[in-house]
Each structure stands twice: as structure tokens, then as C-alpha cells.
Amino acid sequence: MKLGKKILLFLGVTVLCSQVAIANSFPEPDHTTIPEWIMIKKLMFGEREIKDGSDGVLALYLNTKLDDSSTVPIMVNALMDQTEEKFIKTLYLVIDRNPIPTAGVFRFKPEVGRVKLETRLRFEKFSFIRAIAETNSGDLYMDQRWVQVAGGCSAPSGKNADDPLLGKMRFRMDDQIRLNEPNLVQFQIKHPNESTLASDLEPGYTARFIDKVAVEYNGKSIMSGDINFSLSDNPIFKFYFSPRSEGTLSVRAEDTHDTVFTDSLEIEADQL
Amino acid sequence: MRILLVYLIFSRLVFAHDVHETSSYQLQEVAAGNFVHVGSFPPYSSANRGDIANIGFIVGEKCVAVIDTGSSLHVGSILKSAIRRVTALPICAVIVTHVHPDHLLGLNAFTKDQPITVYGHHRLPKQIRTRSRFYLESLEQYLGTAYTKDHAVDASLITPVNGVLTLDLGNRLIEIKSWGHAHTDHDVSVTDLKTRTFWAGDLVFSEHIPILDSNIRQYSEVLGELQNLDINHYVVGHGPLDRPWHVVLTEQRRYLGVLLKEVRAAIKNDVSLMDAVNTVGWIESEHWHNFDLYHRRNVTTSYTDLEWEE
Numbered sequence: 277m278k279l280g281k282k283i284l285l286f287l288g289v290t291v292l293c294s295q296v297a298i299a300n301s302f303p304e305p306d307h308t309t310i311p312e313w314i315m316i317k318k319l320m321f322g323e324r325e326i327k328d329g330s331d332g333v334l335a336l337y338l339n340t341k342l343d344d345s346s347t348v349p350i351m352v353n354a355l356m357d358q359t360e361e362k363f364i365k366t367l368y369l370v371i372d373r374n375p376i377p378t379a380g381v382f383r384f385k386p387e388v389g390r391v392k393l394e395t396r397l398r399f400e401k402f403s404f405i406r407a408i409a410e411t412n413s414g415d416l417y418m419d420q421r422w423v424q425v426a427g428g429c430s431a432p433s434g435k436n437a438d439d440p441l442l443g444k445m446r447f448r449m450d451d452q453i454r455l456n457e458p459n460l461v462q463f464q465i466k467h468p469n470e471s472t473l474a475s476d477l478e479p480g481y482t483a484r485f486i487d488k489v490a491v492e493y494n495g496k497s498i499m500s501g502d503i504n505f506s507l508s509d510n511p512i513f514k515f516y517f518s519p520r521s522e523g524t525l526s527v528r529a530e531d532t533h534d535t536v537f538t539d540s541l542e543i544e545a546d547q548l
Numbered sequence: 549m550r551i552l553l554v555y556l557i558f559s560r561l562v563f564a565h566d567v568h569e570t571s572s573y574q575l576q577e578v579a580a581g582n583f584v585h586v587g588s589f590p591p592y593s594s595a596n597r598g599d600i601a602n603i604g605f606i607v608g609e610k611c612v613a614v615i616d617t618g619s620s621l622h623v624g625s626i627l628k629s630a631i632r633r634v635t636a637l638p639i640c641a642v643i644v645t646h647v648h649p650d651h652l653l654g655l656n657a658f659t660k661d662q663p664i665t666v667y668g669h670h671r672l673p674k675q676i677r678t679r680s681r682f683y684l685e686s687l688e689q690y691l692g693t694a695y696t697k698d699h700a701v702d703a704s705l706i707t708p709v710n711g712v713l714t715l716d717l718g719n720r721l722i723e724i725k726s727w728g729h730a731h732t733d734h735d736v737s738v739t740d741l742k743t744r745t746f747w748a749g750d751l752v753f754s755e756h757i758p759i760l761d762s763n764i765r766q767y768s769e770v771l772g773e774l775q776n777l778d779i780n781h782y783v784v785g786h787g788p789l790d791r792p793w794h795v796v797l798t799e800q801r802r803y804l805g806v807l808l809k810e811v812r813a814a815i816k817n818d819v820s821l822m823d824a825v826n827t828v829g830w831i832e833s834e835h836w837h838n839f840d841l842y843h844r845r846n847v848t849t850s851y852t853d854l855e856w857e858e
Contacts, residue, residue, distance in 0.1 A: 339822055343844035347852060349822035394820065427686065432678040441856070448818065466856065476678035510852065514820075 304422040307404050312372040320368070320378070321416060329409055329417030332356060334364070336407040336419040345399045345428030347508045352407045354391035358384065364391045366410040371506055373403035375429055375473055379506030385498050389458035389518035396508040398428035398471065429505065432476035441466045443537035445527060453543055458516035465529050465537060471505040486511055488530040494523035519543055573630050578789055579743035579781040581607045581720065583634060585627060586789065589756055589837050590650070599623050601650040602785055605631055606740050608717020611640035615738050615747050617654030621698055624654020641715055643724055644668040644706070645749025645785065646732045647675040649683045653699050669726045669734035670708035677703045709736055727751065729766040731759065745781040748774070754787030754796045757836035757843060758803055764850040768804050771797060803832050811850045821851050
């Protein structure tokens with residue numbers, strides 16, 4: 277995994293440097309013929325077949341008009357429930373032409389009930405974004421969208437890493453929690469999630485971004501992710517989980533400056 | 549930074565190099581000695597050639613102060629030629645109201661041949677340093693690499709203003725005032741005390757949708773302060789100059805008020821950002837030019853700020 281990430285980072289940077297100025301607007305290309313994607317696909321999945329996910333497995337949603345390349349909300353919805361027999365174990369978000377094309381690798385347990393992920397992303401170039409689901413049996417399914425905004429990674433962050441609220445987490449979930457059913461939960465971490473390309477970084481400074489998040493319920497993992505600065509500042513995550521009893525939902529995030537942020541939410545009996 | 553992208557992204561800008569073509573260049577004397585060139589509405593296009601902001605100058609008995617220099621050397625040079633048609637007095641000051649490229653990138657047209665004091669907010673130099681590369685790379689797509697180097701603005705040229713600074717142009721005092729967080733976090737305005745003409749920069753927009761590149765709550769407070777100004781004439785950063793000042797301000801405060809109220813409600817009701825950009829504040833859509841271009845970003849900017857409000 278570590279090596280794979282480095283290769284992808286190198287690939288991304290090479291691709292960026294060799295790219296001439298982009299045209300202002302061009303029609304959506306054929307997503308299967310993108311040179312960056314052909315390389316990424318080979319590195320990440322080898323020769324494995326990737327099926328069309330929109331046929332019953334997953335769907336990726338974005339607004340058609342995008343206003344801000346550093347804050348693009350996306351939503352991935354599984355079209356199937358998580359069962360012990362068949363479930364999505366990994367969700368990959370790939371932005372073909374970002375400096376690190378693997379924007380996130382998220383692992384889900386069957387206990388979430390149904391896979392859903394909402395977050396916000398940065399786009400450096402016009403690019404496809406791809407959501408790829410890997411099931412417990414090893415099958416791959418993909419849905420993708422063409423995105424025409426640019427500059428989201430190299431834009432100055434304008435955010436301050438000295439923010440006194442750094443690492444503060446915000447939770448959100450319904451007042452009425454239903455047992456053994458998927459309930460939506462959202463958490464957000466106050467963090468600049470600095471891009472290595474941001475034009476306001478001092479030379480020699482290592483960009484500070486969150487690279488790991490993990491969510492547990494009563495000490496048991498329900499979702500975890502390897503992420504990077506392809507996520508917008510103040511990274512946000514919305515997903516389902518299905519509690520079977522009352523307990524503690526805890527989040528742990530770690531950034532590239534080795535700072536660990538933790539917080540938790542009590543799911544109490546009167547909510548159940 | 550967010551601002552430039554949309555300006556640039558829609559249509560390719562063709563910069564002709566006939567810098568001296570000024571016969572059709574319009575100047576409006578809004579008050580004695582206060583000359584404004586009213587730009588067309590963004591985005592950039594081959595028709596407006598990047599001439600999208602209201603820029604201009606104030607003439608004293610001793611010298612001239614320029615307020616904003618346009619989006620390129622081309623736009624700045626035309627303004628400079630126009631000044632020469634009005635007066636032979638030297639240019640003694642250039643005031644940059646804020647960092648956005650349509651106000652800043654013509655600066656070198658004024659500073660390359662002669663030393664001129666350039667004034668800006670005390671937070672402007674940092675903004676120039678951090679945004680410059682990004683702005684120039686974006687400009688490069690339209691001008692080509694050969695020209696962008698000439699546009700690079702030297703942040704150390706800026707004489708910082710913190711509070712109110714008074715300049716004497718010769719029997720004409722002007723005041724430069726630095727504001728808190730408003731349109732950006734580094735806006736300055738200029739007031740000609742002789743005619744009580746207020747140059748608002750992009751603190752105020754008229755008919756063109758206001759653009760938020762800072763904090764919506766503080767921007768609204770600044771607009772409240774502007775309502776109390778004792779002025780006779782005004783210049784806004786974008787839009788016409790012939791409408792009543794209090795109407796222009798009231799409209800802009802209404803827009804920001806709707807935005808603030810509806811974004812807060814969206815956050816409270818758990819309306820996601822993805823949905824909010826298409827629902828919040830759209831009641832205002834008929835009232836503004838370029839609403840479709842900039843409103844969603846205003847929602848994004850305020851939503852991602854206000855979601856941390858206690």
C-alpha cells in the first residue's frame with residue numbers, strides 16, 4: 277500500500293508537469309481511454325475487470341454546475357445492502373488528474389448496513405472522478421463523472437494551521453436513532469488539510485494534511501479511510517451505520533505532522 | 549483565488565496588442581477631478597478583453613492618484629493613456645483596492661518606467677505573494693508564457709495602509725482607509741475629501757451580484773457602516789454609477805442578508821452543501837447580473853464558514 281501510494285504520487289506529479297495548458301472547455305471524453313486512468317488502473321487493479329457499477333452496485337452524484345474547484349461536494353450511494361454474504365468492503369475514490377489520484381480508500385464493514393459516503397473534494401485539472409467498489413468476493417464496480425473545474429489543489433488555502441480550533445470535530449446525526457437499521461452520521465474535522473501544491477506554502481515545508489481516519493463503534497471498526505489533500509479543508513464525512521445497541525461512536529484522525537485527533541459521540545438509550 | 553477561475557474559464561480572452569487604441573475608451577467624470585472608466589460585466593471575453601472592473605483616477609493640482617489598474621498590462625496601459633489625455637500632471641500614487649486580478653494585474657503598466665508609490669491594505673502584500681503564482685498561471689492560458697512574466701506584481705512595492713492614510717494631491721486631500729473582513733480580508737477604499745467622492749472598490753457592487761471572498765457576517769457589518777457615510781458621489785467596483793447610493797447599498801445588504809439567513813437555515817436543517825448551492829438564496833436570482841456564475845460560490849464560501857458557527 278505504502279509503495280503503491282508513492283508510485284501514484286510520482287505518476288501524478290509527472291502527469292502534471294508534462295501537461296500543457298488545458299483548453300477552456302471541451303466535451304466529455306471517453307472515460308476508458310484517459311491515459312492517466314489506464315496507468316492508474318493498471319497500478320491499482322492490474323488486469324482485473326472493472327464492471328459498470330451503475331447497474332445495481334453503486335452510483336456517484338455531483339452537481340452539474342460546479343462553483344469552486346477546492347470544494348466539490350460528492351455523494352456515493354451503494355445500490356445494495358451490506359450483508360454478511362455480500363458487501364462492499366472497499367470504496368476507492370480516484371481523481372485521474374490530481375497530484376495523488378487516489379483521493380481516498382475507504383473500508384466498510386457489513387455492520388454499516390449500507391454503504392454511503394458524502395465528502396468534499398479538490399480538483400486540480402479537468403478530470404474524471406471515479407468511485408470504485410470492491411466487494412468481499414473481490415469484484416470491482418465503477419461509476420464515474422466528468423468534472424470541469426481546475427486549480428483546487430494549487431489555489432492558496434488561505435487557511436491558518438494555527439487555528440485554535442484545529443482538530444475540533446463536529447458530529448451530526450438524527451435525533452431518532454433506529455436500531456439495526458442504517459442511520460446517517462456525519463463528522464467533520466477542523467483542519468486546513470493543506471495541499472502540497474498550494475501556492476502559499478513556504479518552500480521546504482511539508483504540507484499538513486490528514487492521511488488516516490478511523491471510525492469505531494464500541495471499539496469495533498465500522499469504517500476507515502486512507503485519504504489526502506484531495507479532500508477539501510475541514511474534511512467532512514457522511515455515511516451510514518447500524519447500531520445494534522447503545523454505545524460510543526469514536527473517531528480517530530491522524531495528519532502528516534503526526535498529530536492525532538480523537539473525539540466520540542455517545543449513542544444513548546433514549547435516542548435508541 | 550476562486551474569483552479568477554470563473555472569470556477566465558468561460559471564454560478565451562484575446563488580447564490584441566494595440567495598446568494605443570483609445571479613441572472609443574470612455575471616461576466618466578463622476579465628480580470634479582474624479583474620472584472613472586466603467587468596465588463591462590465579467591466574465592472575461594474577447595469582446596471586453598478583460599476590461600471588467602471600474603478603475604480610474606483623481607486629479608489634484610499637483611499630481612494624480614490612480615485607483616486600480618485593471619486585469620492586464622493592456623487594460624492598465626489604456627487607462628494610463630487616458631490619464632495623459634486629461635492631464636499632464638505626474639502620477640504620484642497608485643492605490644490597489646484588493647488583490648483580485650481584475651483590479652491588480654495592470655499595475656506594472658504604471659510602475660515599470662518610473663517609481664510610483666503603490667498603496668494597499670497592510671494584508672495585501674501577503675495576498676499578492678500567496679496568490680500571484682496562481683493568478684499568473686491562470687493568465688498564462690490566455691496570454692501565453694511570454695507575457696505573464698511582465699504581469700508579476702512585486703509585493704514589496706506596496707506601502708501598507710493600516711487605518712486611515714491621507715494624501716495631498718495638491719489642494720485636494722484623499723483618504724485611504726483599510727477595512728476589516730469584507731469583500732476580501734484586505735479591502736481599502738479611497739475618499740476624495742474635496743468632492744466627498746467615495747471609491748468603494750469591490751466593497752460595493754451595483755447590479756452585478758456581490759462577491760464574497762471573506763466572512764459574510766463581517767461583510768454585512770461593514771456595509772452597515774457604509775450606509776452611514778457622509779458622501780456626495782460614489783464609485784463601485786463593478787456596475788453603473790448613476791443609481792442612488794442608498795439603493796445600491798440596500799440591495800446589496802438585502803442579498804447578503806438573504807444569503808446569511810438561508811445558509812444558516814440550511815445548515816440547521818441538515819441541507820447538504822451539494823443541495824444548498826442550488827436552493828439557498830435563489831429568490832435573488834432575478835435581481836443580479838451574473839448570478840448564475842457567482843451565487844453558488846457565495847453559498848459555498850458562507851456555508852463552509854458558517855457551519856463552524858456555535
